[in-house]
Amino acid sequence: MTSTDAYADGPGAYEPDLAALAGLLADRTRAAFCLALLDGRAWTATELARLAGVAASTATSHLNRLVAGGLLAEERSGRHRYVRLADPGIAEMIEALAARAPHRGAPVRSLTAARSRRDLAFARVCFDHLAGSLAVAVTDAMTAEGLLSWDYGPALTAAGASWLRELGITDEPTGPAPARPQVRTCVDWSEQRLHLAGGVGAAVFRHAVEESWLIHAGDTRVVRLTDAGRAALRLHLRLPDAALAPSSLSAPDGRSR
The missing domain is CATH 1.10.10.10 (Winged helix-like DNA-binding domain superfamily/Winged helix DNA-binding domain)
Incomplete structure (x- = not known):
């Protein structure tokens, strides 16, 4: 042998x-x-x-x-x-691996490149749900409002289910054993923290797009938060203004823009 x-x-x-x-x-x-x-x-x-x-x-x-x-x-x-x-699980795996991967750190040589990098870190698509610092802020706010529980892993609370219905979101997974977990999390590669995924994450993102709170930015993963979206997130999740805009931009000359 x-x-x-x-x-x-x-x-x-x-x-x-x-x-x-x-x-x-x-x-x-x-x-x-x-x-x-x-x-x-x-x-x-x-x-x-x-x-x-x-x-x-x-x-x-x-x-x-x-x-x-x-x-x-x-x-x-x-x-x-x-x-x-x-499938969504593949997307979550790739996002999680990206969070662990070293960044090649190509130098930013123009204000346009710096803006693109900033916008990608703020709000982007992760297959069928939101990622970026805005997604992390939404997840934190849902937790603070008692809509998500972390006692035994991430889960939607009764208050969270009611909140979804009030928004008009009725297509989240239900039943004892849905084909896809109702609530999952992704490790956000740009924030190194968790953001909401799973069926609820997908339903919330889809609703935000349908209501024009978020709009796709051309053929990129970037999504833009509209004025209507800012107003909705202030109203429904009490998000502070600091969470509703990208971080200040540093130009190649080192000055903030």
Whole structure:
């Protein structure tokens, strides 16, 4: 028996193959694809190739690996192939890994780049829910208002369920064993703190978009908080003004803007 055979029958034979999962993300192009897909949209291979600056054939090869590995799901419409993250759990895993990953820290050479980085840290899409400092502030406020309980992990309280109904949100998961957890949390990579995810997080985000409290900023993950959104968050969660705007901007010359 070879050493390889012995390992195959050993105690690790039935353990999760964490190395295989890590290998899927151990490539900058594949990692860039997964981060881009956190916006919750379905992308074509051509769009992702353009984003990563690689040839279409290279993008297709990487996407095939991600689909085979279960990180992405694909769908076809005519001649077009679209890919998206396989499920919300994959998105939460990638966001959590991003919180642990070192940041390459490319120097900010323009005010536009500084503004883009600031806006991404303030409010962005994480697959189907809100992320960024605004999301953390909303989670903190829901806890302070007694809408979330942390006694045995994050959970929606009776007051929280009533609050959702008052807002007109009636599509959060219900029942003893919903297919998706009602309340989950993500480790926010820009804040290094928890923000609300799960069915409730998705329902709140969807409601905010439908009410135009949040609007998507073009083809990026960034979302903008509107004046109506600021008023709503002040009214419903008593969020302070400091939480309702991005941090002050530092220009490349070091001065705040």
